[in-house]
Amino acid sequence: MTTTVLLAGATGDLGRRTLRELLHHDVRLRVLTRPGGTAARVDDPRVEVISAAYSDHRALTAAAAGADVVVSTVSGVRPVVVDAQRALLAAALAAGVERFVPSDYSADYRRVAPGGNRNFELRREFAADLDAAPLRATSVLNGMFTELLTGEAPMVLFARRRVLFWSSADQVLDFTTKDDVARTTALVALDPTAPRVVEVAGDRVSARDVARTLTDLTGTPFRLQWAGTAGTLSLAGRVGRLLAKDRDETFPAWQGMQYFADMFSGRAQLHHVDNDRYGPHAWTSVRDVLGQHLARNS
Template sequence: MSASSNSNNYSSVVIAGASGNLGNQIVKAFLNQPNVRTHILVRNESKHKVEELIKLGAHIIEGDVTTSSVEELAQSFKGIEVIVSALSGDHSVVFDGQLKLLNAAKLSGVKKFVPSSYGFNFQDYLQLGDSLLIDPKKKLINDLQSQNQVDYLLIHNGLFYSYAFFPGFLFQKENDTIKYYGDLNVKIQLTDTLDIAKYVVEASLNPQLKNKSINVAGDEKTLEELAHLSFPQTQLKFEKLGSAQDLKNLIQKEIQQGLKPEQIGPIIYQQLQWIAISGVAHPPKTDNDLFNVKPLSLNDYVKNQKQ
């Protein structure tokens, strides 16, 4: 069933961050909805990055969340019902830029704002300070929740499938030995990017889904299962480096000693690792049953990568 088959659903949307990997997939998923007019917010100098989306039928709105004024953005959003953000970056983008989108939405009469909240459910389960990457997003949500002019929806999907296989992220491999933090039995929820896009479309267009967090997941695996999927041809030996709390303590010690610019990226990486292996942001249930999405399993994702 099409997400836009309900005549009461929203029918006009603008996506910010369309040139990114997830943003690109979200736009394509919206373009598959025949009764939805899909716009993308694009800087003039970035139009070449979205030529494929334009050919597929996306309508360009020229603008930039960092340099355009709230009033300029609001003027461009006249007649738009939903703003979906797939923005990523530093504080100036994910907080300041998205706050501009929110304020422009208020001025232009946009009915719903879906901020960039993909990944772990930081809003319900994490504290400020748990992640340098997530903190600006969490601060934005506080602003979203304190206003009552525009509906919002937070969409969380656990770990992206591709992230689970980044070298050195969940495991350190030395010969046939897998070194890890945490508990091999901890469960991690994960979702494929294509399926995240499908969930975003259905959730965004449904006026009844608003002012709350939505948790979806394509699959759920233990840390040990992920190790075997990552290194299928190896007879694995496991060596525990410490608990999840041990990893967090190491991270906090490094931060307290002061971070050089070149250390920020690795610390963000480690903080995401801690969130994954600690299970702290693992919701007790998903909202998958609210959607007409049959997600790709992680096993099938791995098979597809090998083809």
């Protein structure tokens, strides 16, 4: 049976990947874009591009009418993660949509105490709205995007051949590539029996494992470097947030500190990973991503 999906955030990185994955299935896809924003360009008769402002409840409701599921891949801070998704949820309810997939795509924020991670707090706040709404919701939790290890995440120092860790070099960390998250999201969108949370992890490794992998890939020793405790990193993240000139950046340095503090403390670790929920799949590993990065920069 054809599933009608309303996809929000399709012009973003994860959104484009999710759109592509959805089109591998029997879907009728509506892509939501903001007036004046970058329009999604898809040469497929199953795709309808709809322009509607998140402040326009009537237009949003019309966009959602007849959809089986709303999938959100929007990215940002409060005006997007909370305010825009609340508007999208209100429209879905008004249109009688039965399911909603929020833009979570993170480590397990449910186990992290309030006050220590801004992006987790925003997801938790919207999750409370979803849990109170009369529809089925499914969040996809995947740890950290594996690609961040090669750039934005403050863990691998390629030039210095160091792998940083906080507290313990043996703490298990969850990583999943954006393509694997997009695939999972598409399958969740097509699954009317999906539970409240689907946890996946393309790879589960420690800092020690990462150092060994890089040593093996390069033939040059990558050494572990203790950078403090998860507690001191969390404190540094809070201080960085207080001193930041622009607190509305999506992923500033202090947000990365908060994220790694929660991962290395074990608070945000996934505990109910179900990679086989939708059948066997060749998940992309941390080794794969690091190897590709090294090959591109050799």
